[in-house]
Amino acid sequence: MQLTVEFGGGLELLCDSVKVHTVNVEVPNGAQKLTMRDFLTWVHKNLIKERPEMFIKGDTVRPGVLVLVNDCDWELSGQLETTLEEKDVVVFISTLHGG
Amino acid sequence: MDSNGAAGTAIRREIESLNAAKADIESRISALEAQLRDMDHGTGAISSNGSCTLAAPVDLGLEHGLSPDMIYRYSRQLLLPSFGVQAQSNLWKSSILVVGAGGLGSPALLYLAACGVGRLGIVDNDVVELNNMHRQIIHTEAYIGRPKVESAAAACRAVNSTIQIVEHKEALRTSNALEIMSKYDIVVDATDNAPSRYMISDCCVVLGKPLVSGAAIGFEGQLTVYNYKGGPCYRCLFPTPPPTTACQRCSDSGVLGVVPGIVGCLQALEAIKIASEVGEPLSGRMLLLDALSARIRIVKIRGRSLECAACGENTGFTKEQFRIFDYEKFTQSPMLASPLKLNLLPQDSRISSKEYSEIVKNGEAHVLVDVRPAHHFKIVSLPRALNVPLPTLESRVAEISSALKGVEMQDGKGASLYVVCRRGNDSQRAVEYLQKVGFPFAKDIVGGIEGWARDVDPNFPTY
Numbered sequence: 001m002q003l004t005v006e007f008g009g010g011l012e013l014l015c016d017s018v019k020v021h022t023v024n025v026e027v028p029n030g031a032q033k034l035t036m037r038d039f040l041t042w043v044h045k046n047l048i049k050e051r052p053e054m055f056i057k058g059d060t061v062r063p064g065v066l067v068l069v070n071d072c073d074w075e076l077s078g079q080l081e082t083t084l085e086e087k088d089v090v091v092f093i094s095t096l097h098g099g
Numbered sequence: 100m101d102s103n104g105a106a107g108t109a110i111r112r113e114i115e116s117l118n119a120a121k122a123d124i125e126s127r128i129s130a131l132e133a134q135l136r137d138m139d140h141g142t143g144a145i146s147s148n149g150s151c152t153l154a155a156p157v158d159l160g161l162e163h164g165l166s167p168d169m170i171y172r173y174s175r176q177l178l179l180p181s182f183g184v185q186a187q188s189n190l191w192k193s194s195i196l197v198v199g200a201g202g203l204g205s206p207a208l209l210y211l212a213a214c215g216v217g218r219l220g221i222v223d224n225d226v227v228e229l230n231n232m233h234r235q236i237i238h239t240e241a242y243i244g245r246p247k248v249e250s251a252a253a254a255c256r257a258v259n260s261t262i263q264i265v266e267h268k269e270a271l272r273t274s275n276a277l278e279i280m281s282k283y284d285i286v287v288d289a290t291d292n293a294p295s296r297y298m299i300s301d302c303c304v305v306l307g308k309p310l311v312s313g314a315a316i317g318f319e320g321q322l323t324v325y326n327y328k329g330g331p332c333y334r335c336l337f338p339t340p341p342p343t344t345a346c347q348r349c350s351d352s353g354v355l356g357v358v359p360g361i362v363g364c365l366q367a368l369e370a371i372k373i374a375s376e377v378g379e380p381l382s383g384r385m386l387l388l389d390a391l392s393a394r395i396r397i398v399k400i401r402g403r404s405l406e407c408a409a410c411g412e413n414t415g416f417t418k419e420q421f422r423i424f425d426y427e428k429f430t431q432s433p434m435l436a437s438p439l440k441l442n443l444l445p446q447d448s449r450i451s452s453k454e455y456s457e458i459v460k461n462g463e464a465h466v467l468v469d470v471r472p473a474h475h476f477k478i479v480s481l482p483r484a485l486n487v488p489l490p491t492l493e494s495r496v497a498e499i500s501s502a503l504k505g506v507e508m509q510d511g512k513g514a515s516l517y518v519v520c521r522r523g524n525d526s527q528r529a530v531e532y533l534q535k536v537g538f539p540f541a542k543d544i545v546g547g548i549e550g551w552a553r554d555v556d557p558n559f560p561t562y
């Protein structure tokens with residue numbers, strides 16, 4: 001399944017400063033669909049190059065990271081249980097405090 | 100050469116003292132104008148530097164209550180069919196508090212003053228510094244060293260002498276936030292740190308005020324409206340504070356001046372929409388600006404959370420709880436911009452910048468390792484320093500070893516190892532590591548190159 005992943009708010013620094021990634025992710029063996037839970041594990045393993053604790057905490061993203069699936073907060077689509085589909089765009093963005 | 104230098108110093112001094120005098124005069128003019136305005140408020144006349152008549156205006160019996168001067172001043176807004184006299188009159192009757200007169204607050208304040216908000220409050224506890232000027236465009240060079248609130252208020256009065264401008268020359272704290280914020284209809288968060296953001300949002304929830312929140316760093320910006328007509332608050336979105344390492348500050352990470360400028364303008368726009376009751380405020384949505392790739396994305400965010408610690412059904416905050424809440428402890432980071440001062444090493448593993456300058460002067464054999472990032476090193480560095488950015492230290496230990504050997508071969512005796520950074524924190528981390536991997540004699544230079552500039556070479560550039 002082809003997906004687009006984007007990092008912002010400084011999270012791109014964890015993956016060689018590349019903001020936009022087009023990736024191919026397989027539905028896990030024995031599963032019918034790809035969920036955000038699966039995808040988070042995939043991103044952690046394949047895209048995060050350093051300081052993973054700045055991205056993941058426990059089985060979800062660390063506090064202060066907004067997750068958007070097709071420009072919509074993942075809280076509205078079931079968080080880790082959100083089902084991903086072909087060509088979906090997933091954005092991980094760290095909240096900013098500066099001014 | 101010497102006499103030239105002395106003459107230059109004298110000229111610089113005179114410019115400095117003239118600038119101070121100029122700022123004093125400007126501030127006195129502002130104060131007098133404010134006084135005059137207060138006197139006129141009773142009679143209903145609007146004065147502006149004597150160009151308008153001081154006599155009471157002819158009572159035209161206009162229902163909207165806008166005076167002839169106001170009609171002329173705001174005519175381009177009145178001409179907008181979907182704005183018009185009603186929205187202008189709403190603006191005039193409204194009050195807006197801007198917390199922070201920095202990169203975000205600068206354009207926000209100027210536009211809010213210009214558009215005719217009836218009462219505009221400014222809270223800030225900082226003074227204007229030279230390294231603010233590239234983004235905090237409300238301040239002018241004449242105000243360097245003076246309170247930002249005074250500078251911002253004078254600039255707003257210069258744009259629009261007919262509105263009320265209130266100066267709050269203090270840091271916003273749980274002890275004064277309720278009192279200050281309760282006097283305004285709308286709050287604009289133009290601060291620069293996590294604890295202030297939680298505090299301002301909670302206070303808005305307690306007081307039932309809409310909050311226009313903006314943030315910017317590097318080339319990115321974020322904007323949304325919290326606590327607006329049943330919409331989410333800051334804690335609904337971020338119930339748990341981020342780790343302190345994720346909270347970057349402009350003074351460490353850098354920011355392109357125009358980026359907070361754009362976000363600050365958008366904050367003014369949202370505040371104007373709410374105050375004038377026009378359009379759809381950015382509530383339940385968030386604007387994300389990526390200036391480098393020239394992209395703005397507006398995303399849908401979650402609604403109010405029933406379990407929110409601040410605004411939830413049964414879990415909400417009271418005024419009393421707010422007053423005693425420790426936001427710095429909650430977020431593990433300070434509200435004031437004072438940089439962190441670590442103390443990781445024993446005294447005998449550290450030397451002062453003055454001591455280091457003696458070592459250089461005496462030609463003692465040593466290697467100086469500078470652990471700042473490469474782009475910092477390019478700005479300025481001490482002579483003959485070896486740049487090994489802290490994250491790369493582990494993989495470059497061999498390089499440090501061979502540098503030491505090189506110096507020892509030259510001098511025929513043992514060489515010392517010193518580590519420097521910007522402020523003296525990373526250098527301690529580096530020394531801690533180096534002492535463990537075979538350099539027990541490594542020492543850090545207390546206070547970093549900022550200390551060097553302060554105590555040894557006042558002409559050394561700081562940033």
Ligand SMILES: [Zn+2]
Pocket residue numbers: 331332333334335336403404407408409410411
């Ligand atoms: Zn809330």
